[in-house]
Amino acid sequence: MSDGRGVALRLEACAKxxxxxxxxxxxxxxxxxxGETVVFLGPSGCGKTTLLRIIAGLEGPDPGGRVLFNANDxxxxxxxxxxxxMVFQSYAxxxxxxxxxxxxxxxxxxxxxxxxxxxxITDLMELTGIRGLEQRRIDQLSGGQRQRVALARxxxxxxxxxxxxxxxxxxxxxxxxxxxxxxxxxxxxLGITTIYVTHDQAEAMALGDRIVVxxxxxxxxxxxxxxxxxxxxxxxxxxxxGAANILQATVKDGYAVLxxxxxxxxxxxxxxxxxxxxxxxxxAIIDSEGADLCGTVETVSFIGDRQRLTITGAADxxxxxxxxxxxxxxxxxxxxxxxxxxxxxxLPEDRR
Amino acid sequence: MRDRLIVAGQLLFTLxxxxxxxxxxxxxxxxxxxxxxxxxxxxxVTLQWVIQVWDLYAETIxxxxxxxxxxxxxxxxxxxxxxxxxxxxxxxxxxxVEEIITLPLAIPGLAIALALLLVYGGFSDFRRSxxxxxAGHVIFTMPFMVRAVMAVLATIDVNTLDESAASLGAGPxxxxxxxxxxxxxxxxxxxxxxxxxxSLGEFNLTWMLHTPLTKTLPVGLADSYASMRLEVASAYTxxxxxxxxxxxxxxxxxxDVSNGARSRA
Amino acid sequence: MPYLSKSHGHRLSRTGFARLALLPLAIVATAxxxxxxxxxxIVGASGDMGLGAYAAILFEPRYRASLISTxxxxxxxxxxxxxxxxIAGLFLQRHRFPGRAVLIAMLTFPLAFPGVVVGFxxxxxxxxxxxxxxxxxxxLGEKIVFAYSIQGLFxxxxxxxxxxxxxxxxxxxxxxDPALEEAARTLGAGPxxxxxxxxxxxxxxxFVASGxxxxxxxxxxxxxxxxxxxxIDVLPMVxxxxxxxxxxxxxxxxxxxxxxxxxxxxxxxxxxxxxxxVAAAG
Numbered sequence: 001m002s003d004g005r006g007v008a009l010r011l012e013a014c015a016k017x018x019x020x021x022x023x024x025x026x027x028x029x030x031x032x033x034x035g036e037t038v039v040f041l042g043p044s045g046c047g048k049t050t051l052l053r054i055i056a057g058l059e060g061p062d063p064g065g066r067v068l069f070n071a072n073d074x075x076x077x078x079x080x081x082x083x084x085x086m087v088f089q090s091y092a093x094x095x096x097x098x099x100x101x102x103x104x105x106x107x108x109x110x111x112x113x114x115x116x117x118x119x120x121i122t123d124l125m126e127l128t129g130i131r132g133l134e135q136r137r138i139d140q141l142s143g144g145q146r147q148r149v150a151l152a153r154x155x156x157x158x159x160x161x162x163x164x165x166x167x168x169x170x171x172x173x174x175x176x177x178x179x180x181x182x183x184x185x186x187x188x189x190l191g192i193t194t195i196y197v198t199h200d201q202a203e204a205m206a207l208g209d210r211i212v213v214x215x216x217x218x219x220x221x222x223x224x225x226x227x228x229x230x231x232x233x234x235x236x237x238x239x240x241x242g243a244a245n246i247l248q249a250t251v252k253d254g255y256a257v258l259x260x261x262x263x264x265x266x267x268x269x270x271x272x273x274x275x276x277x278x279x280x281x282x283x284a285i286i287d288s289e290g291a292d293l294c295g296t297v298e299t300v301s302f303i304g305d306r307q308r309l310t311i312t313g314a315a316d317x318x319x320x321x322x323x324x325x326x327x328x329x330x331x332x333x334x335x336x337x338x339x340x341x342x343x344x345x346x347l348p349e350d351r352r
Numbered sequence: 353m354r355d356r357l358i359v360a361g362q363l364l365f366t367l368x369x370x371x372x373x374x375x376x377x378x379x380x381x382x383x384x385x386x387x388x389x390x391x392x393x394x395x396x397v398t399l400q401w402v403i404q405v406w407d408l409y410a411e412t413i414x415x416x417x418x419x420x421x422x423x424x425x426x427x428x429x430x431x432x433x434x435x436x437x438x439x440x441x442x443x444x445x446x447x448x449v450e451e452i453i454t455l456p457l458a459i460p461g462l463a464i465a466l467a468l469l470l471v472y473g474g475f476s477d478f479r480r481s482x483x484x485x486x487a488g489h490v491i492f493t494m495p496f497m498v499r500a501v502m503a504v505l506a507t508i509d510v511n512t513l514d515e516s517a518a519s520l521g522a523g524p525x526x527x528x529x530x531x532x533x534x535x536x537x538x539x540x541x542x543x544x545x546x547x548x549x550x551s552l553g554e555f556n557l558t559w560m561l562h563t564p565l566t567k568t569l570p571v572g573l574a575d576s577y578a579s580m581r582l583e584v585a586s587a588y589t590x591x592x593x594x595x596x597x598x599x600x601x602x603x604x605x606x607x608d609v610s611n612g613a614r615s616r617a
Numbered sequence: 618m619p620y621l622s623k624s625h626g627h628r629l630s631r632t633g634f635a636r637l638a639l640l641p642l643a644i645v646a647t648a649x650x651x652x653x654x655x656x657x658x659i660v661g662a663s664g665d666m667g668l669g670a671y672a673a674i675l676f677e678p679r680y681r682a683s684l685i686s687t688x689x690x691x692x693x694x695x696x697x698x699x700x701x702x703x704i705a706g707l708f709l710q711r712h713r714f715p716g717r718a719v720l721i722a723m724l725t726f727p728l729a730f731p732g733v734v735v736g737f738x739x740x741x742x743x744x745x746x747x748x749x750x751x752x753x754x755x756x757l758g759e760k761i762v763f764a765y766s767i768q769g770l771f772x773x774x775x776x777x778x779x780x781x782x783x784x785x786x787x788x789x790x791x792x793x794d795p796a797l798e799e800a801a802r803t804l805g806a807g808p809x810x811x812x813x814x815x816x817x818x819x820x821x822x823x824f825v826a827s828g829x830x831x832x833x834x835x836x837x838x839x840x841x842x843x844x845x846x847x848x849i850d851v852l853p854m855v856x857x858x859x860x861x862x863x864x865x866x867x868x869x870x871x872x873x874x875x876x877x878x879x880x881x882x883x884x885x886x887x888x889x890x891x892x893x894x895v896a897a898a899g
Contacts, residue, residue: 058515079518090509092516096534105530106520157520358808362708369705370723373776376738377727379748389746430645433638441635449639453646458881459654460837462853463873466860467653470660470870487649494645514631524634555731555840560857570840574733577844582746589737596729604722 005035006193007070007160009055014065016050016217024050026218027065032210034070037187037194039208041201043240047217048197049165055195056163057082069160085159085192089166091150093138099149100125100134106157124152128186143171144179151183155190162187162194168203180206201241205229213237230279235347238277245278246347247315260314261293264341277345280322284338285309285329291336295319300331311337377593384587401587405576409588412572413595415482419568420551423489427497427547430490432540435501436532439510450502454495461556464488468561482566488557493550497543504539505532542606549599553592569595657870664867673868674875680855684875687852690767690774691835695828697771698778699786702827703820706786721787728780732773732840739773739845740764765847773841781834782827789823822890829887833880852876 009032016025025047032038040048053059055067057079067075074082093102103124104117112120125131128148133141141149147167154162168176168183184207187194198204204211205225213221213228221228221237232238235246249256249263251274256263265276288294295314300307307327311319314337321337329335384402388395406413438446456464468488473479510532517527533540555570562571569592576585662668674680709721727735743749744764754760763769793816801811817824839853850858852872860869 056519058518079515080521080523083521084519086516086519088512088516090512092509092512094513094517094531094535095508096531096537105517105522109521109526153520355808359708359712362704363712366705366708366720366724369701369779370720372742373727373779374723375748376741379741380737383741426645430641434642437635437638440631449642449646452651453642455654455881456650458833458884459877460839460853460873460880462837462839462856463657463877464650464653466856466869466873467657468649470656470866471653490645491650494642498642524631527631528634528638549729553729553731555733556837556853559840559843560860570731570733573731573737574840574844577733577737577740585737586741589734592734597726600726600729601722604725 004158005191006162008032008034009161009193009195010066010068010071011051011055011061012066012068014051014054014061014067016047016054016059016065017062024217025054025061026216028219030212030219030222032193032195034193035191037196037207037209039196039198039204039211040214041198041204041208041211041240042214043199045216046214048199048214050217051214052163052165052195052197055161056084056086083157083160084163085154085157085161086163087147087150087154087165087167089169091146091167091170093146093149093153095138097138098134099130099136099138099141102138102149103153103156105153110157120156121152124156127155127189128152129182144175147171147179151186155192159192162190162192164194164196166198167196168200169198176203183207205241211241213240231345232277232347235275235277238345238347243280243320245280245283245315245319247276247278247317247319249274249276249315255292258293258315260295260337261291263293263337263339263344266341266344266346269346275347275349277347278319278339278343280308280320282339282343283319283321285321285323285327286336286338288334288336291338293337293339294334295337297329297331297333297335300329311335380586380589381593382586383583384590386583389582389586401583402591404584405588405591408584409569409572409576412567412569413591415567416552416569416595419482419486419489420548422486423493423551424544424547426486426490427494428540428544431494431497431543432501432533432536433528435498435505435539436510436528436536438498439502439505440514450498453498456491457495461488461492461554462560464491465557465560480563480565485558485561485566485568488561489551489554492554492557493547496546496550497540500543500546501536501539504536504542508535510535542603545599545603545606549596549603552596552599658874660867661871661874662867664865664871666867670867670871671875674872679850680872683850683852683855686849687836688879690771690849690851691832694771694774694778694835695782695831698775698782698831699824699828701775702779702783702786703817703824706783706790707816710787710790724783725780727777730777732777732838732842733844734840735773735776736841736844738776739769739841743769743772765845767847767849769845770842770847770849770851773845774835774838777838777841778831778835782831785823785827785830786820789820793819825890826887829883833883836880836883837876 011028011030013027013029014025015027017023028051040051042048050059054061054065057074057077061067061075065075066073069082094105097105100121103121107117107120121134122131125134128151130145130148130152133145133149138146150167168179171179180203187207196204196207208225210222211225211228212219215236221233223231228237229241232241232244238244238246247256247258249258251257251265251269251271253271254265254267254269256265256274256276265274293314295311298310298312298318300309302325304325306325307323307329309321309323309329311321319337323329382393383389385397385399386393386395387398387400438450465488468484472484478484513531513535514527517531522530553570554568555574558568558571559574562568567575573585573588573592576588580588661670664670666673674684705724709717730738741747742764743762745762747762747764750760750762797815797819798811801815806814837853838851839857842849842851842854843857853876856869856872856876859865859872
């Protein structure tokens with residue numbers, strides 16, 4: 001179990017009903033490869049933290065559910081024996097211990113000698129960039145420093161699985177962006193099987209090898225960041241991951257019929273009513289002369305590195321388009337929309 | 353101008369009230385070291401009354417410390433783990449337990465003492481020993497220890513600390529020792545001060561429970577007020593003040609420090 | 618190591634430890650409190666009058682008189698203590714001056730005095746050899762002694778009530794929103810109106826909470842009355858004499874239960890209004 005990369009993780013039919021009757025999780029089955037970083041992404045209340053706690057051993061799945069580390073059934077093993085490394089949302093650093101003592105606590109429990117511990121603590125602090133803070137008390141640390149101590153402490157024990165519960169949520173936005181990059185580098189260096197819980201879609205995309213999108217206690221889509229972004233399987237996922245234009249139209253002869261003209265659909269699209277998703281950056285602004293689909297610019301927001309336009313009249317509702325900042329366009333202008341069929345994604349009818 | 357008069361009036365009022373409370377205490381302290389109270393301080397300063405008090409009542413003073421120390425020990429060993437258990441369990445049962453152990457504060461000491469006598473009066477060995485007094489003191493002081501510790505535990509998110517220590521491999525006893533108790537220290541100290549101070553000053557319970565061989569200081573005080581001359585009673589009271597006032601000051605300082613620390617955090 | 622069953626949601630393996638941790642407390646509380654209190658209630662009903670003993674507190678003239686005088690004394694003490702503490706508390710909280718901390722300490726340190734010491738303080742003030750007797754005999758030619766009368770008892774009760782009440786009042790005054798008073802003043806309210814219409818209503822919860830504590834403490838106070846040995850039979854003294862002098866154990870028990878219920882009820886009432894935990898002590 002102390003191979004640096006951790007274990008392969010398998011969850012079988014793990015559901016969770018709390019004693020007060022709340023159904024937090026429907027039966028979830030999931031496989032995570034050794035060394036893989038999987039992000040549980042979803043709005044609050046979707047069950048992602050509950051699932052994390054089941055993997056940790058802080059909660060037990062409803063009868064019938066199983067948790068396996070490398071094919072060993074650990075469902076009945078309490079958290080003290082599971083050898084997981086957990087970073088809590090509030091970091092949960094021990095106020096009565098110094099930074100070094102915090103990091104070394106798991107090692108002390110395992111009986112490692114003081115000298116060995118010291119060496120390992122030094123290595124970890126080097127890795128997380130907090131050398132020099134050994135004797136500081138917890139309340140003297142900044143948010144970013146605490147996060148790194150929490151990480152070092154979790155990793156010190158060579159965990160089978162690294163579990164991160166919204167580790168960046170407690171920090172302010174600027175710090176979060178900076179630490180996100182560092183965290184990504186660190187996770188790649190460590191290479192341990194990692195489960196990362198967040199509600200922030202940008203974080204999920206940046207850090208995950210694979211994203212598990214959850215909603216109302218169930219997994220709604222699993223896939224790489226690219227596949228989840230370009231090929232969402234539902235309206236919910238499409239709108240949760242990035243901005244999305246969702247259009248309703250009737251398809252005839254391979255074209256969707258829209259108020260502002262028509263849009264060529266991907267090959268093999270069946271005729272009849274359809275729901276299509278278009279990402280704002282996949283739509284080009286072209287001359288309205290001869291364009292298949294036209295509309296009127298309603299608003300122009302100059303963001304700096306790009307512009308955001310709202311186009312009315314093209315579809316049944318306003319379309320958001322991301323255009324280059326060099327484009328000369330103004331409100332009221334009539335323009336055409338250039339859309340590649342392969343960027344159009346068909347969605348199933350989604351009862352919201 | 354009228355405002356200044358009002359403020360002056362309030363100051364005067366407050367001073368009078370403070371005088372009401374403090375003057376007799378000072379008088380008693382003085383009387384305890386004055387040769388003759390009627391003639392006042394002019395008759396000379398002496399320690400003879402204090403020495404007489406020691407001759408007559410040294411045992412009560414010692415016993416008061418014994419009971420207070422024992423009460424502290426019991427409330428620590430019984431109350432601190434219980435406070436932890438009540439905090440992490442939460443729920444209705446914990447609230448009920450908390451209610452029950454706080455009841456002795458609402459019920460007059462006289463009633464509790466009577467109840468104890470009715471149940472244990474027949475066990476003459478127990479009833480005649482200082483342990484009987486200890487039992488009453490423990491019941492009375494336990495809620496102060498438990499609540500002080502629970503108050504501190506509530507501010508430190510005990511559950512998450514517990515979980516994170518568990519994730520690092522520590523079993524329940526190890527977690528209690530390494531993480532819970534050290535972080536509950538301010539509450540334990542505050543509770544300890546309360547327990548000792550309250551035990552030293554307890555009368556209502558102890559008067560009913562005592563026997564001539566198990567007197568504590570407040571019980572001795574009551575005796576001396578009834579039967580001794582004023583100087584001796586005052587000297588005895590002086591001894592009591594000397595015991596209790598440093599504890600009160602410590603409690604006040606401690607409360608200020610912990611309030612200050614909390615507001616800085 | 619035995620693992621937990623899956624029946625409970627929360628898995629942290631400490632339920633066993635928590636139960637073990639509560640066990641000593643449960644034993645101590647049951648043996649030395651719950652059991653005795655139960656016995657007290659039972660004994661109260663076991664005398665000649667049976668359950669009627671519990672009604673005797675209202676119907677027997679002697680007990681009723683004692684109950685009334687205790688309640689009246691406690692109530693008057695509470696109101697007086699609240700009034701005094703409010704005036705002093707408002708002043709102390711709103712003015713800073715050298716020696717303020719000392720003044721506050723002086724007003725709160727009697728908190729730890731047992732009733733007997735309070736009684737002694739009153740004797741030193743107003744007893745036969747007391748300060749007031751001394752001063753009045755020099756100034757007026759007549760020595761005024763009132764320690765052993767109802768006035769002395771009242772002063773004694775005031776002595777231990779003021780410190781209890783003043784801390785709560787001061788804390789509440791600190792939390793008052795100055796904007797409310799300023800708003801009243803902009804609308805033309807003079808100082809007395811501001812107090813009457815803004816400050817006192819805002820202090821209402823503090824009055825109730827600390828008043829309940831003071832009332833409960835005064836109801837149960839024994840040491841003070843014992844030392845002052847007045848003719849006034851407050852309920853705790855009646856209980857004491859029934860038990861020790863008349864050996865009327867059942868009656869003493871019944872009266873104790875009654876006293877306990879009254880004290881507990883007033884604290885429960887205050888708690889229901891303030892939402893926190895309050896307690897008498899002493």
